[in-house]
Amino acid sequence: MKRTTREVRIGTVTIGAGHPIAVQSMAATRTQDIDATLRQVQLLEEAGADVIRIAIDNPKDVAALAEIRKSTTANLVIDLQENYKLAEKVAPFVQKLRYNPGHLYHLEREKNVREKVAYLVAVARDNGNAMRIGVNAGSVDPDKVSQYSHGDSISPMIDSALEHCAMLDDLNFDQYVVSLKDSDPNKVIDANIRFAEARPDVPLHLGVTEAGMPPDGIIKTRIAFEQLITRAIGDTIRVSLTLPFERKGDEITVGRQILDDIATGRFRSVPRFEHKGLNIISCPSCSRVENEAFIELTQNVKEMTQYAKEHDITIAVMGCRVNGPGETDDADLGMWCAPSYVNLKRGEESLGQFTYDEILGRVRTELDRLIEEKKTVA
Numbered sequence: 318m319k320r321t322t323r324e325v326r327i328g329t330v331t332i333g334a335g336h337p338i339a340v341q342s343m344a345a346t347r348t349q350d351i352d353a354t355l356r357q358v359q360l361l362e363e364a365g366a367d368v369i370r371i372a373i374d375n376p377k378d379v380a381a382l383a384e385i386r387k388s389t390t391a392n393l394v395i396d397l398q399e400n401y402k403l404a405e406k407v408a409p410f411v412q413k414l415r416y417n418p419g420h421l422y423h424l425e426r427e428k429n430v431r432e433k434v435a436y437l438v439a440v441a442r443d444n445g446n447a448m449r450i451g452v453n454a455g456s457v458d459p460d461k462v463s464q465y466s467h468g469d470s471i472s473p474m475i476d477s478a479l480e481h482c483a484m485l486d487d488l489n490f491d492q493y494v495v496s497l498k499d500s501d502p503n504k505v506i507d508a509n510i511r512f513a514e515a516r517p518d519v520p521l522h523l524g525v526t527e528a529g530m531p532p533d534g535i536i537k538t539r540i541a542f543e544q545l546i547t548r549a550i551g552d553t554i555r556v557s558l559t560l561p562f563e564r565k566g567d568e569i570t571v572g573r574q575i576l577d578d579i580a581t582g583r584f585r586s587v588p589r590f591e592h593k594g595l596n597i598i599s600c601p602s603c604s605r606v607e608n609e610a611f612i613e614l615t616q617n618v619k620e621m622t623q624y625a626k627e628h629d630i631t632i633a634v635m636g637c638r639v640n641g642p643g644e645t646d647d648a649d650l651g652m653w654c655a656p657s658y659v660n661l662k663r664g665e666e667s668l669g670q671f672t673y674d675e676i677l678g679r680v681r682t683e684l685d686r687l688i689e690e691k692k693t694v695a
């Protein structure tokens with residue numbers, strides 16, 4: 318099936334229409350650690366990345382980005398989280414800006430969202446940047462969430478994306494793409510199919526967020542991409558895996574492998590994600606990780622919980638407080654990292670903060686409790 322989306326240019330790469338699907342990833346290092354971030358950019362370029370994302374939170378990150386730009390010609394995209402006002406400072410150094418509609422509420426509450434979007438579009442236009450409207454299941458516009466029943470997490474995401482597309486259309490800006498990400502591949506499939514039906518012209522950036530460690534993270538991503546790309550949905554992809562810094566290039570290698578398999582008809586034989594049993598999700602880490610022990614913690618949680626692999630339980634491990642609190646809400650047990658402690662939640666209820674030495678023991682206790690409770694209910 319042929320893609321019917323319009324073209325969007327991101328530096329030297331053009332996506333949409335009949336162009337090859339671009340593969341991208343994100344630097345996981347602290348942006349202010351210029352050497353480490355440049356090394357990561359280089360690793361990703363060597364692995365064949367078309368576009369590389371870097372997170373920016375403050376003026377020091379902007380200064381670091383200016384230095385990084387001097388040493389690389391890579392197509393860079395900046396992730397503007399809450400701090401959307403940094404756009405005008407970073408735009409001259411990059412090819413694309415990403416904003417999350419759910420994060421535009423945090424800063425300057427007195428201003429309406431439409432004004433903030435108009436500002437972002439003006440910055441992008443002045444600097445020749447493309448834009449991504451990046452909607453994430455864990456941080457959806459609260460107004461949209463309140464309009465739907467608790468069980469429907471997809472409709473608010475689509476509504477939010479469509480609303481922002483309309484704002485950009487009204488501003489006569491067409492160099493934008495949309496992403497609708499969730500850690501559940503089935504929801505990624507449904508959200509993207511529904512969006513593509515409503516806006517077949519808008520290029521889509523595909524990704525399963527917090528897919529976790531290989532091999533599970535690869536399987537979840539592969540299933541979503543197979544279902545979507547065979548329907549001609551998806552113009553650029555990002556594989557999000559929890560990996561040590563020096564293996565970050567694997568995200569690109571895996572992405573290209575999946576695309577290659579789909580193009581040559583090699584499919585995993587599961588049409589939907591029918592996984593039962595223990596599900597560990599973890600974020601791919603980025604410059605916001607609050608303690609580098611995060612990767613080891615994720616690995617330890619995975620090993621320690623193996624005894625529970627038959628139980629239908631989801632455990633989420635996140636690297637920071639930016640997305641951690643929201644993204645863990647749907648998990649049975651959720652953790653997110655702070656500099657010297659780990660926050661633990663059970664569903665939406667906080668169980669407190671634990672040191673990196675204490676946390677595994679407490680997770681084990683809570684997991685045992687959950688298993689017992691599920692037996693009682695059954």
Ligand code: SF4
Nearest residue numbers: 600603606636637640
């Ligand atoms: S949860 Fe935090 S550390 Fe992990 S990828 Fe998201 S922003 Fe980065």
